[in-house]
Amino acid sequence: MSPDTLLMWMLLLPLFCAVGIVLARRNANLRDGVSVVFGIALFTVVALLANKFSWDSAPVWVLAEPIPGLALKLSPEPLGLLFALIASFLWPITATYAVGYMRGHGETNQTRFFACFALSIFATLGIAMAANMLTLFVFYELLTLATFPLVTHAGTAEAKRSGRIYLGILMGTSVAFLLLATIWTYHVTGTLDFTRGGIFPAGTDKAMMSVLLLLFVFGTGKAALMPFHRWLPAAMVAPTPVSALLHAVAVVKAGVFTLMKVAVYIFGIDTVAELNSAQFLSYLAAFTILAASIIAMSKDNLKARLAYSTVSQLAYITLGAMIGTTAGVVGGSMHIAMHAFGKITLFFCAGAILVASHRTKVSDLSGLGRRMPFTMAAFTIGALSIIGLPPTGGTWSKWMLVQGTLDASQWVLLSVLLISSLLNIAYLLVIPMRGFFGNVKDCEHDHGATTGINEAPLPCLFAIGMTSVGCILLFFYPDGLHALAQEVAK
Amino acid sequence: MSLFDHLPILVVLIPLLAAPICSLFRHGIVANRIALAAAWTTFGVAILLLKEILSNGTVRYQLGGWEPPWGIEYRIDILGGYVLLIVTAIAALVLSFARRSIESEIAKRRVAIFYAAFLLCFAGLVGMTITGDAFNVFVFLEISSLSSYALISMGKDRRALSAAFQYLIMGSIGATFILIGIGFLYMMTGTLNMDDMARILPDVAETRAIRVGFAFLTVGFGLKLALFPLHLWLPNAYAYAPSAVSAFLAATATKVAIYCLLRFLLGIFGVGFSLGVMPFDMILIALGCAGILSSSLVAIFQKNVKRMLAYSSVAQVGYIALGIGIATQTGISAAVMHMFNHAMMKGALFMALGAVMYRVGSVRIESFQGLGRQMPMTMAAIAIAGMSLIGIPGTAGFISKWYLVTATLEVGMWPFALLILIGSFMALIYIGRILEAAYFGTAKPGIVVQEAPIGMLVPIWVLVAANIYFGLHTELTAGLANQATAALMEALP
Numbered sequence: 016m017s018p019d020t021l022l023m024w025m026l027l028l029p030l031f032c033a034v035g036i037v038l039a040r041r042n043a044n045l046r047d048g049v050s051v052v053f054g055i056a057l058f059t060v061v062a063l064l065a066n067k068f069s070w071d072s073a074p075v076w077v078l079a080e081p082i083p084g085l086a087l088k089l090s091p092e093p094l095g096l097l098f099a100l101i102a103s104f105l106w107p108i109t110a111t112y113a114v115g116y117m118r119g120h121g122e123t124n125q126t127r128f129f130a131c132f133a134l135s136i137f138a139t140l141g142i143a144m145a146a147n148m149l150t151l152f153v154f155y156e157l158l159t160l161a162t163f164p165l166v167t168h169a170g171t172a173e174a175k176r177s178g179r180i181y182l183g184i185l186m187g188t189s190v191a192f193l194l195l196a197t198i199w200t201y202h203v204t205g206t207l208d209f210t211r212g213g214i215f216p217a218g219t220d221k222a223m224m225s226v227l228l229l230l231f232v233f234g235t236g237k238a239a240l241m242p243f244h245r246w247l248p249a250a251m252v253a254p255t256p257v258s259a260l261l262h263a264v265a266v267v268k269a270g271v272f273t274l275m276k277v278a279v280y281i282f283g284i285d286t287v288a289e290l291n292s293a294q295f296l297s298y299l300a301a302f303t304i305l306a307a308s309i310i311a312m313s314k315d316n317l318k319a320r321l322a323y324s325t326v327s328q329l330a331y332i333t334l335g336a337m338i339g340t341t342a343g344v345v346g347g348s349m350h351i352a353m354h355a356f357g358k359i360t361l362f363f364c365a366g367a368i369l370v371a372s373h374r375t376k377v378s379d380l381s382g383l384g385r386r387m388p389f390t391m392a393a394f395t396i397g398a399l400s401i402i403g404l405p406p407t408g409g410t411w412s413k414w415m416l417v418q419g420t421l422d423a424s425q426w427v428l429l430s431v432l433l434i435s436s437l438l439n440i441a442y443l444l445v446i447p448m449r450g451f452f453g454n455v456k457d458c459e460h461d462h463g464a465t466t467g468i469n470e471a472p473l474p475c476l477f478a479i480g481m482t483s484v485g486c487i488l489l490f491f492y493p494d495g496l497h498a499l500a501q502e503v504a505k
Numbered sequence: 506m507s508l509f510d511h512l513p514i515l516v517v518l519i520p521l522l523a524a525p526i527c528s529l530f531r532h533g534i535v536a537n538r539i540a541l542a543a544a545w546t547t548f549g550v551a552i553l554l555l556k557e558i559l560s561n562g563t564v565r566y567q568l569g570g571w572e573p574p575w576g577i578e579y580r581i582d583i584l585g586g587y588v589l590l591i592v593t594a595i596a597a598l599v600l601s602f603a604r605r606s607i608e609s610e611i612a613k614r615r616v617a618i619f620y621a622a623f624l625l626c627f628a629g630l631v632g633m634t635i636t637g638d639a640f641n642v643f644v645f646l647e648i649s650s651l652s653s654y655a656l657i658s659m660g661k662d663r664r665a666l667s668a669a670f671q672y673l674i675m676g677s678i679g680a681t682f683i684l685i686g687i688g689f690l691y692m693m694t695g696t697l698n699m700d701d702m703a704r705i706l707p708d709v710a711e712t713r714a715i716r717v718g719f720a721f722l723t724v725g726f727g728l729k730l731a732l733f734p735l736h737l738w739l740p741n742a743y744a745y746a747p748s749a750v751s752a753f754l755a756a757t758a759t760k761v762a763i764y765c766l767l768r769f770l771l772g773i774f775g776v777g778f779s780l781g782v783m784p785f786d787m788i789l790i791a792l793g794c795a796g797i798l799s800s801s802l803v804a805i806f807q808k809n810v811k812r813m814l815a816y817s818s819v820a821q822v823g824y825i826a827l828g829i830g831i832a833t834q835t836g837i838s839a840a841v842m843h844m845f846n847h848a849m850m851k852g853a854l855f856m857a858l859g860a861v862m863y864r865v866g867s868v869r870i871e872s873f874q875g876l877g878r879q880m881p882m883t884m885a886a887i888a889i890a891g892m893s894l895i896g897i898p899g900t901a902g903f904i905s906k907w908y909l910v911t912a913t914l915e916v917g918m919w920p921f922a923l924l925i926l927i928g929s930f931m932a933l934i935y936i937g938r939i940l941e942a943a944y945f946g947t948a949k950p951g952i953v954v955q956e957a958p959i960g961m962l963v964p965i966w967v968l969v970a971a972n973i974y975f976g977l978h979t980e981l982t983a984g985l986a987n988q989a990t991a992a993l994m995e996a997l998p
Contacts, residue, residue, distance in 0.1 A: 079977040081904060083984075087977070153898040160897070167945065175945050179937070186933055190896070191926045198907060198922070202914045 018074040021064040022089060025099065025144065026076075028057045029137035033130045040126040047114045050129055054107025057136075061103045065096040065499075075146060085207060087153060090146035092209065093502035094279070094348055098272050099143040101355045102265050106136050108478045112363055113256035115474030119370040122254055128168060132257070134161040139265040142272065148197050148207040148281065151273060152189070155237070158269055159185045165257045166250050177249040184246040185236045193234025196227050200281065209276055211505070213283025224282065225292035231277045232296050232333070237270025239326045240296075240333055241303040248322040255366030258318060263325055263358035268351050271332040275351075278336040279344060279503060288339025288423070297337040301431040303330035308438035315376050317365045320442060321358065327435065328354045328401065331416055334432075340422040341504040346415030348500040349493070353400060353412040356489060360397030360482040361443075364390050367471035367479060377446055381453030386469045389476060391450040393483040398443035400486040402436055408489025411497070512557070513566035513579045516550045516589065517632045519543050520596075524624035533616030537604050540620040544597040544627065551593040555586040565637070573637070574698035580637030584841065584989035588764045589634050591848045595756040596627045598852065602964040603749035606859045610661045610747045619659055623753070625652035630761045639687045639773075640697045642765055646683065646729070649761075650676045653754060657746040668741035675738040679728030682721045689718025690773070703773045710778055719783055722769055730762035732789075732826055733796030736819040743815035748859030751811060755818050756852035760844045763825055770829070771837075771993045780832040789830030794924055796823030801931035805938070810861075810868045813935055814854055817894065820928060821847045824909060827921065831912050838983070838990040839908035845982050846893070846901040846975065853890035853968035857883050860957035860965065873939060875948025883957050884943045886969045891936035893972040896929045900976040904983060 016024075032053035039046040073090050080086040091099075113132070117125050138161050141154030159182065167178035201207050203223070204214045215224060236243045250262050278287050287293045304327050311323035328350070335347025367390045368374055372383065384391040396407060403413035413436070420429040470476060489496065523543035527536040558564055558581060566579040581589065600623070611619055629649025633642055654676065658669035691697055693714050694705040709715055724735070731739040739759075743751045770779040780786035800819040807813035821843070828840030858868050860883045865872045877884045893900035906929060913921040948954070956962075975982050 081977050081979050082907060083979075149898070156897055157899070160892075170945060175941065178945075179941075182933070182937065187930050190929045190933070191923065194906075195910065195919075195922055195926055198910045199914055199919070202911055 016063070018064060018067055018072070018091075019076065021060050021067075022074045022076050022091060022144065024060050025057065025064065025140055026089065026137065028053055028060065029133045029140060033133035033137065036126060036130045036133060043125070046126060046129065047110070050110035050113075050133065051107050053133070054103070054110050058100075058103040058107065061096070061099045064091060065100055068093070068096060078150075082149075085147070085149055085201065087150045088146045089141070089144040089150065091144055092280075093499045094272065094275055095143040095145070097348060097352060097496070097499045097503075098268060099140055101268070101352050102136060102139050102143065105260055105264055105355065105359055105482070108481050109256050109260040109359070111474045112259070112366070112478030113254075115472035115478075116256055116366050116370055117254065119472045119475070120254070122168070124168065127164060128254070131161055131164045132260075135165070135261055135265060137161075139269055142269045145209075147209060148200065148277075151276065152193065152197055155189060155193070155269065155273065156186070158237075158266060159189070162257070162261055162266055165261065166253045168254055168257070169252060174252050177252040180249040181246045184243055188234050188236035188243050191234070192230045196230035196234055199227060199230070209280035211280065213286050214281055215283075215286065221290065224286070225290045228277075228282065228287070228290055228296070229292045231281075232274060232337075235270050235273045235277075237266055238274050238333055239267060239270060239329050240300060241306060241326070241330075244303070244307070244326045247326055248319055251318040251322050255318070255362060255369060258322075259359045259362035259366065262322070263362050264355045267325060267329055268355060271329050271336070271347070271351060274333055274336050275344070275347060275503075278339075284339055284341065284344055284504065287337065293337045293339060297334050297425070297428060300330040300334035300337060301428050303327065304334070304431055304435045305438070308435055308442065312438065312442040315378055317368070317375055317377055317380070317446070318362075320377060321361055321365060324401065324439070324443065325358060327439075328358070331413075331432070334428065335416050335419055338419055338423045338425060338428065340419045342415050342422050343419030344504040345497070345500040346412050346417075346419050348503050349415060349496055350409075350412035352496055353408040353489060356482055356485045357397045357400030357407070357409055360393055360479060360486060361401070363475065363479045363482060364394040364397065367475045370475065371469055371471040377449070380446060381449045384447065384450035384452075387450075387471070389470055390479060391447050393479045394450070395444070395447040396483040396486050398447065400489075401443060402439040406490045407486045408493060409486070410490060411493045509553075511566075512550050512554050513564055513581060513635055514568070516547055516554065516593070516635065517628055519547050519550070520624040520628040520631065524621045524628065527624060528618055528621035530617050531614075533608065533613065533620070534604075536617040536620040537600075537607075540624055541597075541600050543624060544593070544600045547627075547631065548593040548597040551586070551589045554581060555590055558583055558586045574696045574701040577641050578637040578698060578700075579635045580700070581635045582989070583985060583992055584764070584767070585634055587841070587985050587989055588760065588844065589631065591760060591845055592627070592630050592634060592757045595753060595848055595852050598964040598967060599749055599753045599756070599856065602752070602856050602859065602961050605958060605960060606748050606863050609863055611659050615659060619656070619747075622652045622655045623750070625649075626656060626753075630757055633761050633765055637699050638697050639690065639699055639702060642768075643680065643684050643687055646680055646765075649758070650680060650729075653750075653758065656750045656754075657742050659750075660745040660747050662745045664741070665745035668738075668745045672738040672742045675728055675735075679725045679735075682725030682728070686718045686720075686722030686725060689714050689721065693718070699768065699773055703775070706773060706778075707775070710774075710782070716783065719774060719779065719785075723766070723785060726762055726766040726769070730759045730766060731819055731822055733792050733800060733819060733823060736796070736800070736822070739819060740812050740815040743818065743855075744809055744812040748855065748862050751815075752852055752855035752859060755815070755855050756848040759818065759822055760848055763822070763840075763844060767829065767837075767841075767993070776832060776994055780830070786830045786832045789826045790921070793823040793825075793827035793830055794921065796820060796826065797924065797928040801928050801935070804935045805931060807935070808870050810870055810873070810939055811855070811858055813939075814851065814858070817932065817935065818847075818851060820932075821851070821894075824905070824925065824928070827925070828909050828912060831916055831918070833912060833915060834987075834990055834994060835908060835915055836912035837994070838986040839905060839912050841986040841990055842908060842982050843905035845986070846905045846972075849901055849968050849971050849975065850890045850893040853886060853965055853972060854894070856961070856965045856968070857886045857890065860961045863961065864954050864957055870938060870942050873942040874946030875943070876954065877940075877944035879948060879954040880956050882962050883965070884940070886962075886965045887943070888940055889969050890972055891940065893976070895932045895936055898976070899973065901972045901982065903976055904979050908983065
């Protein structure tokens with residue numbers, strides 16, 4: 016197939032999948048099979064496209080041209096391919112996991128759930144492939160809307176309240192700041208196409224560009240930079256597969272991906288380095304890293320702790336984009352992938368624990384390692400990757416980020432990264448430690464057997480295995496990823 | 506002269522003549538068919554006219570063969586053809602939607618009269634759009650206003666009467682002001698033909714009489730188009746009128762008033778005078794912004810959804826006023842574009858509310874509980890049209906917001922850009938309230954609500970589809986708006 020066809024199928028497959036899910040709603044097995052099959056097909060398509068990619072012959076697909084000279088168009092580039100690869104690789108795995116989780120947990124409205132899930136993937140791929148800021152914005156908003164029913168899936172009062180926060184912050188910031196920044200940029204430059212080296216003509220007023228950068232960064236609520244991070248913990252009310260794929264990978268990565276794109280292809284790395292506001296933003300990111308880590312330590316609810324950990328890790332990527340060095344951009348891009356694998360593993364484990372033992376609190380997990388050894392082992396691997404310790408993939412991205420701060424001679428930021436790694440150990444590794452070495456604690460949720468192995472359903476374990484092995488493989492074979500990330504910063 | 510040359514008069518004549526015919530029948534259904542036929546024919550004529558204008562330029566028609574400036578002249582340029590298209594399309598769609606809704610909301614013996622009044626109102630709006638004669642504007646304005654008072658008063662709720670009366674008082678003051686304004690202009694120029702007036706006016710522009718006339722005209726039209734703070738009649742009128750009437754008036758009446766204001770501002774006084782010598786640009790910007798903020802805020806707290814959307818209309822008029830006040834090519838064409846887009850979204854929303862009224866019997870926010878499951882198509886229509894109102898990309902509303910924000914940035918007024926977007930956010934909140942009730946609320950047990958009948962759904966979804974289509978393809982909306990504005994702005998000194 017030609018790259019043009021592949022690009023088209025990349026968007027159409029998840030869309031058809033959503034339709035297929037609705038059509039197959041009468042037969043649960045068929046319906047859930049649809050997600051997995053389409054997911055695998057999608058990953059194949061993305062991988063083929065990534066394999067053939069070259070800057071000179073990148074396909075372009077124009078969807079429509081709502082404003083003369085400004086089309087909705089899609090075209091792959093390395094960063095987008097990287098993002099699309101991760102999202103499409105993790106989707107079938109999550110779909111498998113979700114089958115086990117949703118059935119094990121007795122959730123209702125599963126057809127709506129899986130259909131919205133496929134739509135979210137569609138929007139994510141649209142963001143990844145967007146060839147200009149307008150297209151990205153369109154899919155960005157679509158992603159918010161498609162995930163909204165997933166966040167409010169439970170339909171309880173708490174879910175409704177969280178839904179309001181979710182929609183309010185994500186839509187509010189994007190409409191008020193991101194759109195403004197986009198239109199303003201278009202007004203100044205006359206184009207919104209993502210271009211290597213940025214689109215601002217030389218000699219553009221630096222003060223105005225500073226303001227624009229602020230608008231872009233604060234407008235991208237999905238990047239969860241403080242003070243616009245509240246939606247992410249609120250979104251944890253959703254079923255765990257959603258938290259895993261969407262609120263650890265697709266949605267939040269769409270946020271930092273947008274920031275990356277803006278920094279690299281709208282402003283250009285060198286320009287970012289000269290802007291005062293970028294300096295301010297990198298310090299704000301550093302603050303977010305520390306503050307979110309500290310909040311995470313204080314959370315007893317496992318998913319809430321993981322959510323704040325995500326806020327903190329996202330700020331790493333924002334920091335990488337804002338320090339304006341090649342290593343920072345490479346590290347940030349790689350961290351998009353590394354954090355995705357690590358965090359999705361952790362969320363999968365949290366969900367598995369919930370399904371198998373109905374526990375949600377960290378303090379209840381003591382001794383659980385003996386009942387769920389496999390899950391706890393996977394949790395350890397995921398945690399190591401987030402912290403950035405060998406033998407997991409997270410090592411490399413943190414390495415590059417540290418190198419980025421060194422290149423920019425930002426000693427304060429460097430020390431923040433190091434302190435934060437220590438904090439990560441404190442709030443993440445403590446969980447498997449308790450699980451393996453703590454005393455078994457009786458919990459009111461326990462049904463019958465308190466001894467013996469009692470793991471989550473098989474599809475869940477399969478998914479956990481895939482992602483945790485992924486974390487380790489990325490340590491030994493980071494070359495492909497690194498090459499793509501290098502291509503971004505070229 | 507072939508029939509084709511008489512298109513400009515036909516477009517008014519068809520509804521105007523169909524109205525009395527409607528009133529002759531006792532059966533509502535016959536009146537309905539006549540009104541429908543009249544509206545769709547008019548729509549067809551409007552399309553033909555627009556094609557003619559686009560290929561051969563402004564269409565002129567002399568009534569009775571009397572040459573202007575002695576006789577009345579109809580003159581339809583691109584802007585006129587564009588507004589005419591909006592008005593006739595909405596009328597045709599609303600009438601297609603109306604039959605069942607009207608039968609359930611209006612006493613049987615009044616149905617035929619209702620259609621007659623509806624057609625009169627329609628004819629008045631069409632007339633205002635195409636006439637090239639200042640006094641004729643007033644005549645058609647009164648035709649449409651008087652019939653709309655009657656239409657509103659037919660609402661099921663008793664408060665419809667007081668709402669209609671309120672509108673009658675305010676509307677009459679507005680119309681009188683317009684008449685006085687036209688009188689001043691006539692006094693100074695000695696002509697009623699708009700083109701003629703525009704030609705003579707620059708010689709006498711520096712007089713107090715012209716300025717006073719200008720003031721009367723703008724305040725008069727400000728009342729008719731519900732410019733904040735002259736909008737007080739609107740929320741009640743829209744809230745208590747029969748559903749079909751709300752849909753029709755919300756989508757067309759204010760638009761035509763805005764169009765007439767534009768005609769006078771740009772076509773007669775000229776941009777330099779109205780938005781430069783007179784400080785009307787600043788007034789429009791200030792009032793527009795105040796309208797956007799205050800009305801959106803009030804809309805958030807409404808319990809009656811029709812009232813909520815009525816306040817939202819006032820806010821949308823604020824956007825249009827802001828666009829005109831910016832007084833650049835982009836600003837005014839954004840305003841013109843928003844007239845079209847707003848007609849589509851509000852038409853769809855009010856018709857969907859009509860469907861809810863028909864099935865549930867109330868449009869209070871509590872009655873929406875659980876409708877997401879019971880009336881999925883209607884609620885989906887509200888959701889999509891609502892997104893267009895908010896300005897989500899991919900919908901028509903986004904396009905108008907885009908141009909409007911661009912316009913503010915072009916003249917360096919970025920705080921207003923932020924304000925426009927904050928307005929969008931407020932729209933998100935009030936639309937969100939409706940959808941939250943519909944999708945998360947639980948229906949009262951024991952009450953079974955059916956989906957709206959197909960005859961209602963089709964017109965609603967035509968408009969919803971238009972909202973999406975014109976969000977992606979803007980040759981017609983933005984393209985024509987740009988052309989029309991360019992023509993208006995360069996035609997004058």
